[in-house]
Amino acid sequence: MKGAYEFSYEDNMMDMFSLKGKTAIVTGANTGLGQGICVAYAKMGANIVAVARRSCDETKALCEDAGAKFLEIRADLSSTEPINMIISEAIKTFGQVDILVNNAGIIKRNDAIDVTEEDWDSVIDVNQKVVFFLSQAFAKACINNKNKGKIINIASMLSYQGGIRVPAYCASKSAIIGLTRALCNEWASKGINVNGIAPGYMATNNTTQIREDQSRNDAILERIPQGRWGTPEDLQGAAVFLASNASDYVNGFTIAVDGGWLAR
Ligand code: NAP
Numbered sequence: 001m002k003g004a005y006e007f008s009y010e011d012n013m014m015d016m017f018s019l020k021g022k023t024a025i026v027t028g029a030n031t032g033l034g035q036g037i038c039v040a041y042a043k044m045g046a047n048i049v050a051v052a053r054r055s056c057d058e059t060k061a062l063c064e065d066a067g068a069k070f071l072e073i074r075a076d077l078s079s080t081e082p083i084n085m086i087i088s089e090a091i092k093t094f095g096q097v098d099i100l101v102n103n104a105g106i107i108k109r110n111d112a113i114d115v116t117e118e119d120w121d122s123v124i125d126v127n128q129k130v131v132f133f134l135s136q137a138f139a140k141a142c143i144n145n146k147n148k149g150k151i152i153n154i155a156s157m158l159s160y161q162g163g164i165r166v167p168a169y170c171a172s173k174s175a176i177i178g179l180t181r182a183l184c185n186e187w188a189s190k191g192i193n194v195n196g197i198a199p200g201y202m203a204t205n206n207t208t209q210i211r212e213d214q215s216r217n218d219a220i221l222e223r224i225p226q227g228r229w230g231t232p233e234d235l236q237g238a239a240v241f242l243a244s245n246a247s248d249y250v251n252g253f254t255i256a257v258d259g260g261w262l263a264r
Contacts, residue, residue, distance in 0.1 A: 016246040020045030023094040024243060025086065025138065027051045027077060028104030032204035033154065035059045036232025037101055037239045042068030044240055046099065049090040051075050069094070077104050078125050080133045087137045096145050099243045100138040102131040102176075103154045107169045107206055120168045127172035132179060135194070139187050149192040152242045153180050155254050157261055159198055177254050184252030193251045195242045200258025202230040225260030234259075 028034035029050030042063035075082035142149035
């Protein structure tokens, strides 16, 4: 009889990291970190469901070159309205959903004293509210279909620190770490891993404004132990790890990929 603690080692360690036949939903897939994650998953054998407001043609070409099947879903994640459609289209095309990466996010920079309610709500809706309800719909689909699930939430250095002139972003990304823990506590027993990745300072559209400000750019680089901005490629290893069987006993935790920023 097989006990709860019996196990066998993989013959080939690479198999632990394979995503062959898995279906991954990645939000904000048209550019930046989301595009990098799609390409990594495609190279590891997953079917890609790319969710974005704008065309994912570039991501599609990169994923199809890697041999992946690719479904693009145009959706505005500033409200919960498209959530059921996203899950049902993914299941209609690929049969089930296995991986969800909550990557879409926005940042609005303003002095805290001047932030409007509209700006506050827009950041919280995309970065926090929709992340919860999309995760809920994904978890329901996994539980109903009795398949394992992996949820990966994209957090930030501002999940740990206050930042400057981005109070709603800081609040939403701090909430993401709490949400990651809270959902783990409820869904781990149902075969769903909920983890996060906290990217450091990465060269994408999200950081164009501060990279173009010479003094901010210099101050950031000076503080990063590795002395450079991160790239979408830098995030790929952690994203594959958390989506694969290699992380089956990792749950409720957020991994920093930050060139050492948090160590300072
Ligand atoms: P990015 O290039 O600005 O990408 C953000 C993505 O989110 C884009 O695909 C964007 O789509 C999408 N998005 C925003 N609002 C959306 C909406 N309402 N509906 C659908 N999609 C929406 O920035 P990034 O750096 O790759 O950011 C990816 C994630 O990493 C974000 O959650 C960000 O907060 C986080 N992050 C980034 C850094 C960094 O240094 N870059 C650091 C820590 C955390 P559009 O192109 O249509 O706007």
